[in-house]
Amino acid sequence: MAIGNPIKQYRLVVPLFKITIRYLAEELAEDAQAGNEDKKTFHTGKLKLKIQRIKNGCIYVLVACGIYLNSDIFAPSLIRRVMGKAKMFKINSISTFANVLQNPHYTIPFMINDKGEEVDTKGKWRDLLFEGRPSLVLELACGKGDYALALGRKYPNKNFLGVDSKGARIYTGSKTAIDEQLTNVAFARMRIENITNFFAPGEVDEIWITFPDPFPKKGDAKRRLTAKSFLERYRTIAKPGAIVHFKTDDLPLFHFTKESVEENGLKLVYYKENIYASPLDFEELNIQTYYEKSHLANGRTINYLQFQL
Ligand SMILES: C[S@@+](CC[C@H](N)C(=O)[O-])C[C@H]1O[C@@H](n2cnc3c(N)ncnc32)[C@H](O)[C@@H]1O
Numbered sequence: 001m002a003i004g005n006p007i008k009q010y011r012l013v014v015p016l017f018k019i020t021i022r023y024l025a026e027e028l029a030e031d032a033q034a035g036n037e038d039k040k041t042f043h044t045g046k047l048k049l050k051i052q053r054i055k056n057g058c059i060y061v062l063v064a065c066g067i068y069l070n071s072d073i074f075a076p077s078l079i080r081r082v083m084g085k086a087k088m089f090k091i092n093s094i095s096t097f098a099n100v101l102q103n104p105h106y107t108i109p110f111m112i113n114d115k116g117e118e119v120d121t122k123g124k125w126r127d128l129l130f131e132g133r134p135s136l137v138l139e140l141a142c143g144k145g146d147y148a149l150a151l152g153r154k155y156p157n158k159n160f161l162g163v164d165s166k167g168a169r170i171y172t173g174s175k176t177a178i179d180e181q182l183t184n185v186a187f188a189r190m191r192i193e194n195i196t197n198f199f200a201p202g203e204v205d206e207i208w209i210t211f212p213d214p215f216p217k218k219g220d221a222k223r224r225l226t227a228k229s230f231l232e233r234y235r236t237i238a239k240p241g242a243i244v245h246f247k248t249d250d251l252p253l254f255h256f257t258k259e260s261v262e263e264n265g266l267k268l269v270y271y272k273e274n275i276y277a278s279p280l281d282f283e284e285l286n287i288q289t290y291y292e293k294s295h296l297a298n299g300r301t302i303n304y305l306q307f308q309l
Pocket residue numbers: 140141142143144145146163164165166169190191192193210211212213289290291292
């Protein structure tokens with residue numbers, strides 16, 4: 001068996017390994033910076049090696065887990081060192097944007113505005129970000145906020161708030177809203193687990209949940225954004241009968257959501273697998289998010305359901 005030139009292999013493998021570790025470290029550092037992980041999700045004290053399956057089926061030992069542990073301890077200086085300059089620039093930029101409010105850490109019970117002031121947002125989102133205009137539609141797990149932006153362009157009389165914990169993604173949406181002068185589109189950086197801390201009961205008119213992480217492991221089911229505890233949170237902050245739109249490429253998550261809606265006594269209004277196989281029943285469904293485009297490019301099908309709170 002030809003083994004090949006080890007020096008050539010070394011030259012190829014080492015940069016690839018470095019890029020992979022760098023990428024994973026960045027992702028983990030951003031999670032730490034966003035306060036996205038709590039102590040329950042990993043065991044401090046032990047340097048736990050996390051094994052991840054990467055696309056081609058190879059298994060990499062996730063050395064970055066060590067960096068993650070450290071970043072939690074030495075944050076924010078280590079986070080700054082680990083995270084790429086571009087990402088850090090985006091995260092720093094949104095703290096100066098008037099259309100973004102941020103919860104600095106999931107343990108802190110208030111939001112911060114572009115002037116660094118603490119803001120009480122409960123019952124006040126429309127006055128704080130939307131010139132008092134009525135209605136408030138949320139895009140949860142918004143990433144770059146593709147739905148908030150597209151709906152904002154389409155419905156200038158309604159307000160759209162993208163919610164995500166990752167600052168670099170929110171940067172893309174909020175910068176676009178500023179550039180296009182979309183005064184009815186804004187963003188909130190927070191963990192959705194804490195949403196009831198920041199919205200008054202009945203303050204929200206409608207919710208979109210677009211391509212949330214599927215959390216395929218059974219043990220992670222409670223982290224799915226349509227698990228019982230999340231539905232309860234949505235029911236608290238939304239008006240009775242408010243519509244929730246849910247779009248995903250992940251069929252197990254789609255079926256889980258249908259069951260979760262029914263088990264929790266909510267009304268399933270509409271349910272369709274592979275929405276693009278036939279003409280769309282709702283015009284809004286043709287809005288495609290960043291993740292949706294990538295799933296479609298990989299030949300995956302898109303599913304949509306709608307339920308009432
Ligand atoms: C797969 S991405 C989808 C992004 C976007 N909706 C799209 O379709 O392009 C999932 C997003 O959910 C966010 N997210 C996941 N869990 C969250 C949580 N508990 N609170 C806030 N954001 C969360 C992540 O930061 C990420 O941006």
